Amino acid sequence: MTTSLPLGVDRSAGTPLAAQITAQLRESVTSGVLRAGERLPSTRDLAAALGVSRTVVTSAYAQLFAEGWLEGRHGSGSYVADVAPGAPADPPPPAPSGLASFSTASAGPGDGGLIELAAGVPWAEGIDPAMWRRAWRHAGARPPSPFPDLYGLPSLRAELARYLRRSRGLAVTPDQVLITRGVSNGLSAVAAALIRPGDRVGIEEPGYQGGLEVLRRAGADIVPCRVDANGVVPGELPSDLRLLYTTPAHQYPLGGRLPVARRQALIAWARAAGAVIVEDDYDGEFRYDVAPLPALFSMDPSAVVYLGTTSKILTPVFGAGWVVASPALVASLAECRRQVSERVPEPVQYALLSMLASGDLERHIRKMRLEYARRRAALMALPGLRGDSAGLHVVLELPAGRPAAGFAAEAAARGVGVTPADRYFCGEPTLNAVVLGYGATPLAQVRRAAGALRPLLPP
Amino acid sequence: MTTSLPLGVDRSAGTPLAAQITAQLRESVTSGVLRAGERLPSTRDLAAALGVSRTVVTSAYAQLFAEGWLEGRHGSGSYVADVAPGAPADPPPPAPSGLASFSTASAGPGDGGLIELAAGVPWAEGIDPAMWRRAWRHAGARPPSPFPDLYGLPSLRAELARYLRRSRGLAVTPDQVLITRGVSNGLSAVAAALIRPGDRVGIEEPGYQGGLEVLRRAGADIVPCRVDANGVVPGELPSDLRLLYTTPAHQYPLGGRLPVARRQALIAWARAAGAVIVEDDYDGEFRYDVAPLPALFSMDPSAVVYLGTTSKILTPVFGAGWVVASPALVASLAECRRQVSERVPEPVQYALLSMLASGDLERHIRKMRLEYARRRAALMALPGLRGDSAGLHVVLELPAGRPAAGFAAEAAARGVGVTPADRYFCGEPTLNAVVLGYGATPLAQVRRAAGALRPLLPP
Numbered sequence: 001m002t003t004s005l006p007l008g009v010d011r012s013a014g015t016p017l018a019a020q021i022t023a024q025l026r027e028s029v030t031s032g033v034l035r036a037g038e039r040l041p042s043t044r045d046l047a048a049a050l051g052v053s054r055t056v057v058t059s060a061y062a063q064l065f066a067e068g069w070l071e072g073r074h075g076s077g078s079y080v081a082d083v084a085p086g087a088p089a090d091p092p093p094p095a096p097s098g099l100a101s102f103s104t105a106s107a108g109p110g111d112g113g114l115i116e117l118a119a120g121v122p123w124a125e126g127i128d129p130a131m132w133r134r135a136w137r138h139a140g141a142r143p144p145s146p147f148p149d150l151y152g153l154p155s156l157r158a159e160l161a162r163y164l165r166r167s168r169g170l171a172v173t174p175d176q177v178l179i180t181r182g183v184s185n186g187l188s189a190v191a192a193a194l195i196r197p198g199d200r201v202g203i204e205e206p207g208y209q210g211g212l213e214v215l216r217r218a219g220a221d222i223v224p225c226r227v228d229a230n231g232v233v234p235g236e237l238p239s240d241l242r243l244l245y246t247t248p249a250h251q252y253p254l255g256g257r258l259p260v261a262r263r264q265a266l267i268a269w270a271r272a273a274g275a276v277i278v279e280d281d282y283d284g285e286f287r288y289d290v291a292p293l294p295a296l297f298s299m300d301p302s303a304v305v306y307l308g309t310t311s312k313i314l315t316p317v318f319g320a321g322w323v324v325a326s327p328a329l330v331a332s333l334a335e336c337r338r339q340v341s342e343r344v345p346e347p348v349q350y351a352l353l354s355m356l357a358s359g360d361l362e363r364h365i366r367k368m369r370l371e372y373a374r375r376r377a378a379l380m381a382l383p384g385l386r387g388d389s390a391g392l393h394v395v396l397e398l399p400a401g402r403p404a405a406g407f408a409a410e411a412a413a414r415g416v417g418v419t420p421a422d423r424y425f426c427g428e429p430t431l432n433a434v435v436l437g438y439g440a441t442p443l444a445q446v447r448r449a450a451g452a453l454r455p456l457l458p459p
Numbered sequence: 460m461t462t463s464l465p466l467g468v469d470r471s472a473g474t475p476l477a478a479q480i481t482a483q484l485r486e487s488v489t490s491g492v493l494r495a496g497e498r499l500p501s502t503r504d505l506a507a508a509l510g511v512s513r514t515v516v517t518s519a520y521a522q523l524f525a526e527g528w529l530e531g532r533h534g535s536g537s538y539v540a541d542v543a544p545g546a547p548a549d550p551p552p553p554a555p556s557g558l559a560s561f562s563t564a565s566a567g568p569g570d571g572g573l574i575e576l577a578a579g580v581p582w583a584e585g586i587d588p589a590m591w592r593r594a595w596r597h598a599g600a601r602p603p604s605p606f607p608d609l610y611g612l613p614s615l616r617a618e619l620a621r622y623l624r625r626s627r628g629l630a631v632t633p634d635q636v637l638i639t640r641g642v643s644n645g646l647s648a649v650a651a652a653l654i655r656p657g658d659r660v661g662i663e664e665p666g667y668q669g670g671l672e673v674l675r676r677a678g679a680d681i682v683p684c685r686v687d688a689n690g691v692v693p694g695e696l697p698s699d700l701r702l703l704y705t706t707p708a709h710q711y712p713l714g715g716r717l718p719v720a721r722r723q724a725l726i727a728w729a730r731a732a733g734a735v736i737v738e739d740d741y742d743g744e745f746r747y748d749v750a751p752l753p754a755l756f757s758m759d760p761s762a763v764v765y766l767g768t769t770s771k772i773l774t775p776v777f778g779a780g781w782v783v784a785s786p787a788l789v790a791s792l793a794e795c796r797r798q799v800s801e802r803v804p805e806p807v808q809y810a811l812l813s814m815l816a817s818g819d820l821e822r823h824i825r826k827m828r829l830e831y832a833r834r835r836a837a838l839m840a841l842p843g844l845r846g847d848s849a850g851l852h853v854v855l856e857l858p859a860g861r862p863a864a865g866f867a868a869e870a871a872a873r874g875v876g877v878t879p880a881d882r883y884f885c886g887e888p889t890l891n892a893v894v895l896g897y898g899a900t901p902l903a904q905v906r907r908a909a910g911a912l913r914p915l916l917p918p
Contacts, residue, residue, distance in 0.1 A: 121605060121606055124602070124603045124604060124605040124606075125602075125605075127602070127603055129602055132599055132602065132603065133596075133599040133600060134599075135599065136595045136596065136598050136599025136806055137592075137595065137596055137599055139595050139599075140591055140592040140593075140594065140595025140596055140598075140599075140810075141592060143583070143584075143586070143588055143591065144583045144586055144591065144774045144776045144777070145583060145776055146580060146583040146584075146899050147580055147583075147775060147776070147899075148775055148776045148778075181802070181804075182800065182802070183800070184799050184800045184801065188799070192676060197656070197678070209798075210798065210799050210800045213798045213799050214799050217651060217677070217799070218676070219656070219678065311800075315603045316606060316607055316800075316802060317603045317604055317606070317607045317802065317804065317805035317806075318603070318804060318805075318806075319607075319802050319803070319804035319805075319807075320804075339668075339669065339672045340643050340647070340669050340672050340673050340676070341641065341642070341643045341669045341770075341775075342643065343640070343641070343775060343776065343778050344778070345640075345776065345777060345778035345779075345804055345807050346776035346777075346778075347595055347776075347777075347806070347807070347810070348778075348804050348806070348807065351806070440605050440606075
């Protein structure tokens with residue numbers, strides 16, 4: 001098949017042309033018009049047929065590759081991947097491994113002459129002082145309410161619903177949004193509402209140990225679930241989990257992005273198991289190649305709870321985040337919160353509202369995206385890097401016989417702080433690697449760090 | 460005995476004369492110079508002997524009565540109470556009963572024409588908008604740190620140590636202070652550090668149900684402990700508790716203030732049982748008769764963890780508080796917090812720092828103290844009121860055969876919202892009463908409410 005596809009673009013529509021093509025191709029696959037294995041027209045042919053520039057089509061294809069709808073066969077074009085509804089879960093890809101977590105232990109600024117490559121920490125100095133002052137001045141101008149709103153400020157919930165639609169394509173209404181203090185707080189609220197002591201709860205292995213600890217404290221019986229280079233492996237998930245905590249946009253810390261087929265399999269698993277998927281979208285805004293993938297939540301709002309935070313896009317000292325879930329679950333979360341007098345400080349909410357409404361926050365994110373992409377590129381010369389072009393960290397896999405702890409010590413001796421991947425494992429580590437974070441480290445220092453690490457690695 | 464006491468005043472000292480006399484009399488009792496049952500000189504005689512006004516001595520005696528060092532026998536003067544070190548726990552006083560909690564269910568502003576007498580909520584409109592703006596402007600002027608300090612800002616910990624010394628007589632160093640988001644958050648941190656699932660934990664019955672729920676979620680096996688008009692009854696505490704959560708300054712909700720003898724017995728019990736006492740000083744700043752009692756923490760910093768909050772002195776939408784404990788426990792709490800990426804938003808801490816350092820917060824507290832005292836006085840005409848002259852609520856005991864739920868319905872029919880005391884009980888309620896809060900209700904409305912309730916009560 002070639003250009004006989006039911007495609008067309010509408011220049012008067014508000015949506016970018018590439019996004020129009022992407023949406024139509026996705027629809028063609030899910031509706032069965034395009035079948036697994038079919039070859040797509042070349043970008044040149046499709047561009048000519050639609051009367052658009054080739055760049056537009058290339059960009060649309062890149063997005064679909066990124067999402068896993070298409071797969072490439074070297075030198076022979078683009079093919080539809082096996083993502084038909086009801087397709088069986090894909091078999092585990094070539095055994096990868098795993099690594100690093102939101103640990104704050106090594107996350108401070110470098111002390112002394114050490115260049116600390118801390119994972120999961122954004123760049124505080126990148127925050128424009130004028131923007132920060134403006135946000136808090138607005139917050140202070142709003143007199144305090146008599147009592148905290150358990151759901152969060154209605155105006156902020158509405159503004160966040162719009163932001164999530166713009167930035168993540170989430171079609172949500174304000175009553176699906178609960179304001180939290182961040183991912184841990186959101187997860188803790190979900191656990192209080194859904195988990196009973198002894199319930200089996202899946203976490204990614206390796207994964208975010210902070211999330212594990214939140215679930216453990218809620219009484220969960222923790223079940224580590226293997227991840228590979230693409231993320232969690234749906235075919236291996238036990239059927240008796242009550243909940244699965246996962247990071248599909250950018251697996252923490254391995255960096256995989258869950259492909260469409262796995263996403264479908266994951267949703268099918270959750271439905272069959274009666275389990276809830278908690279989707280932690282901690283740094284979904286930071287992708288440097290293609291637009292972020294649509295959130296898992298969009299595929300089935302009844303099976304997925306979505307968690308977001310300002311800790312990566314702004315700063316962890318801000319302390320705000322959100323849960324997106326069904327209105328009924330949002331109401332349960334608010335009730336659980338009432339029982340323990342939980343709250344999100346109102347001025348923090350007003351400050352976030354101000355930054356969202358003014359566009360300040362999105363301008364900041366765009367600025368940081370560029371900055372982080374440059375820093376990431378500075379590390380790319382190192383051999384053994386894993387993970388997508390996204391986020392604030394990268395995983396460096398080490399040669400066999402080069403234990404991570406020893407490597408970290410050698411790196412420290414050369415003035416660079418790195419984190420052995422072991423600490424992202426709940427059980428026995430299955431990956432020999434270190435995590436390099438560049439969120440909190442200025443570009444010049446990242447370059448120096450890369451230079452210092454290079455001689456420690458194979459040529 | 461009369462004026463042969465080793466007393467004297469020093470007009471050149473910075474301390475008020477009444478406080479000097481109070482301190483010396485306390486010392487005389489603890490050192491054994493004054494013994495249980497001894498009669499004190501009359502205020503007139505002692506004033507003459509010391510060359511001070513009678514008001515000074517009356518005020519000193521009132522404080523010592525309030526603290527439980529003295530007891531009065533009607534018409535025959537003031538006597539030293541039985542508070543000798545090692546004195547046995549006092550027998551349970553004439554069976555009182557119990558009631559109300561920090562519930563937020565009925566804590567919103569009155570809707571429609573209802574005058575809501577919500578418990579535990581302060582007056583948001585009493586906060587000077589200029590003070591509020593100033594605090595947040597200062598907060599916004601401080602650029603965000605790269606990563607949250609797990610203990611809280613060092614400058615705020617130091618400032619709070621000074622505040623606690625001034626306002627509550629606590630001799631604490633900054634390393635004994637951990638910044639929290641409030642009482643629940645502090646209790647949750649303490650529970651995470653000290654409680655293992657299945658540990659037996661005592662709570663007051665009736666008591667703060669939010670505290671109970673925090674402890675329950677931490678896996679505690681909850682043991683309700685009876686309180687009477689004076690507070691918790693140390694002689695009845697089981698010896699196998701790991702922790703006791705208590706409100707000695709102003710029992711929530713009954714309003715009792717734990718007398719010195721019970722405080723001593725409580726400390727002795729904790730030492731013998733190897734238990735930790737968690738002292739919730741949620742509204743210790745609001746007393747309308749005498750100065751607040753010294754905190755339990757001062758008696759034994761190794762056995763007591765002290766919790767404070769801005770929720771009553773300022774507003775629950777602010778979201779800050781503090782734990783005061785040994786430096787070692789403070790370090791454990793910070794470590795527990797690290798494990799789950801807990802934080803207190805930094806701008807909230809800077810705003811509190813600003814209000815403390817400028818004196819704004821203490822000016823606000825003084826203003827509110829006067830305001831709340833007036834509102835409380837407006838309720839005093841009602842028969843059946845219980846509890847000390849303190850805090851933001853009062854308990855109204857109802858005649859037998861007048862169930863609280865029915866009374867609340869009748870009150871609502873007359874335009875007044877009150878809270879049945881049942882909801883402060885974990886088990887079967889043993890007190891027929893309602894709770895009347897006046898923190899969030901302007902004076903004129905409190906007066907109207909009192910007028911509306913009066914005809915519902917016995918003459």
